[in-house]
Amino acid sequence: MAADYILVINPGATSTKIAVFRNNQSVFLKSIRHECEDLESYEHTCDQLSYRLNLVLSEVKDNHIPHDQVGMIIARGGLIYPLESGIYEVNETMLKDLSEGVMGDHASNLGGLIAHHLQETFSKASAYIADPVVVDELDEVARISGHPQFERTSIFHALNQKSVARIHAQSVGKEYEDMHLVVAHLGSGISVGAHRKGRVVDVNNALDGEGPFGPERSGTLPNGALGRFCLEEGSSWKKVRKMLTGEGGMYAYLGHKDAQTLEKMAQEGDPQSVLIHKAMAYQVSKEIGAMAVALSGELDGILITGGMAHNPRLTAAIKQRIEFMAPVFIYPGEDEMRALAHNGSLLLSGKVSAKQYIGKKSGT
DSSP: OOOOEEEEEEEOSSEEEEEEEETTEEEEEEEEEOOHHHHTTOSSGGGGHHHHHHHHHHHHHHTTOOGGGEEEEEEEOOSOSOBOSSEEEOOHHHHHHHHHTTTOOOTTHHHHHHHHHHTTTSTTOEEEEESOTTBOOOOHHHHBOSSTTOBOOOOSOHHHHHHHHHHHHHHTTOOGGGOEEEEEEESSSEEEEEEETTEEEEEOOTTTTOSSOOSSOOOSOOHHHHHHHHHHTTOOHHHHHHHHHTSOHHHHHHSOOOHHHHHHHHHTTOHHHHHHHHHHHHHHHHHHHHHHHHTTTOOSEEEEEEGGGGOHHHHHHHHHHHTTTSOEEEEEBOOHHHHHHHHHHHHHTTSSOOEEOOOSOTTO
16 A cells, blocks of 8 residues: 655644645644643743654544555754755754754754654654755855844745745746745745745845844844844843844734734724834835845746735735736745645655755854
8 A cells, every 4th residue: 555645744832733645635634732831831842842742643543544654754844054945854963953952942843853753653654844944045145244243044934935936836837946036925924035046045034033024023123223222221132032023013013913903903094003004015025125136136926925915905015016026926824734745745756855954064
């Protein structure tokens, strides 16, 4: 019997999603919710491994997922060392770096760890991750920040950006590797990438709040004012980081992080909501313009995706400013499970090959 089922694992801050796909069709999907009180006793996210793994195994057993028909386990990638786009086999070096949180402590670090342990249950399956947020294909010139003490880094919604770009390329009868695209992911963080022939040669660091502000991230702030704030307020890094990436943006201005509420209040004419709505669209549009310049204006299309792409007022405001540059296409939502499964199917079919993670490169 062919082992052609793909088991997908996607751990988030308050949930662990699992799914089974066959021929790119979902045959099982479950989101296991985690209450805050269940997680607060764990000092580090990776300490939750046994807790989450046991819940996944319980779902596997209760739903009779066929052990002998799962040929691959593919998980959301975590904060490991920077790497090129692709599918990576989970190896000992990756497990060590995920466990240590070498680039940060995040729920996605659990993906590869859970996938590795599931191999004991699914003996015919190998474990992989695909396009983690640390995908780094930046042009060297894009790394220069303006001061040698700081280097621009590539941390963005790589999985969804790459997946949407490939879906779009297929829809217009072209290969992603032959196209020039700007892709804007509008979520709790906003990342805008310049895709040149299959490589993201420039992108804002959405994790640290660089670029446009979003529902909870401040985006790029005035350097001088931020520096003075840090010194004069005597703020800890923990407090500043929270201001930049958890309590900034829309939340700081309006007291909530709900893009749908913003859309509704702006439509009803609330003055502050109207202003913040316009400002967000304005900043996203400017970032798209910057990435168009990174591609020397050679654009086959501009793609808008992510959860906030469901908001027609926001996407219309962005489109009005940018459509002079290239055709604009809206791909609402972020289906990480399907994107991971699609990567897995490419590997199972032999259309792509898995890469080996080597960790931190010597001299870096």
